[in-house]
Amino acid sequence: MAYNLAPLQNLIEQFERMQGIGHKTAQRMAFYVLGLSREEADAFANAITDAHTKIKQCKICCDLADDELCPICKSESRDKSVICVVEDPRDVAAIERTHEYKGVYHVLHGAISPMDNIGPDQIKIKELLARLSEGTVDEVIMATNPTVEGEATAMYISKLLKPMGITVSRLAYGVPVGADLEYADEITLSRALEGRSLI
């Protein structure tokens, strides 16, 4: 691109580093910034620094928090005897959207993946075990992703927890609601058959 202006080029490169943002989009974003008022541009820059400085990990569940504890761990109305284990803070948000789950969470920040050199020590399994050692938890729901890595992580953790006398469950597999059976893949469909229930 023929922009010989270092500050503009630098901004385009900053946007371009984000996953899924190509050169054209990064350029459009940079021009958006140039079109902002001085106050808006400052607010944008501050939002980045702020989010980065103020957002930490909850001391209990390792979810994102702007305080020692996240809003869910702080809440009096959540059932602390059930822990739902997820890979990522975004998964917490996804489950919260169902408004069905009243327990608390534990965010692993990843899944065991020997291919990527991520072993049990690189994700927040120690922290989960520490929480369970207090003996107040009855059930752990494994809600890691239905991928090879997510499965392996769920299996690994469940093997650690069973000797502790804690019920370990796994999210149900099956056909997604509203989907077309015709387009369901074989593995999902065979899991849905296995897990069929009486009506």
Added chain:
Amino acid sequence: MAYNLAPLQNLIEQFERMQGIGHKTAQRMAFYVLGLSREEADAFANAITDAHTKIKQCKICCDLADDELCPICKSESRDKSVICVVEDPRDVAAIERTHEYKGVYHVLHGAISPMDNIGPDQIKIKELLARLSEGTVDEVIMATNPTVEGEATAMYISKLLKPMGITVSRLAYGVPVGADLEYADEITLSRALEGRSLI
């Protein structure tokens, strides 16, 4: 979205304000920022403030510049007797990519559009006339967009310039190189017929 964290929510909203960025993408971007190191996040925030503070308009051609003059107006090797008039700094970059044009530019920062309340005074026409009054310019190439607004702007400016004895030309219309005739629209095709040349 169930993020009760103000700094994160704020950052997502900042990204979401950009044209073409939906909620999911904005969220992905915000998580990208959280995943940065402290230095990287600061560099990102600085890039925004920097670009906004340091990028101004060239005193001559109104293109973007990080100095009084843009690199093209500063250059000794550009032919100052030909001015190419475009709507936007991005159009300058597009024409520069051809490596064919050796003249200078004038950026209007918009096109006349009564629908959007943009008249001749809202775009940089006065500045163009001031440049031409010096009498050193032989030709003005109108390279506004081939849209109704771009056309109207080109017509308006050419009517102002003709009495001044300046040659005014317009970019050629025709079928884009590499395109399929079958898919060319009627107007483009009829313009291509009109503008046919001997081979």
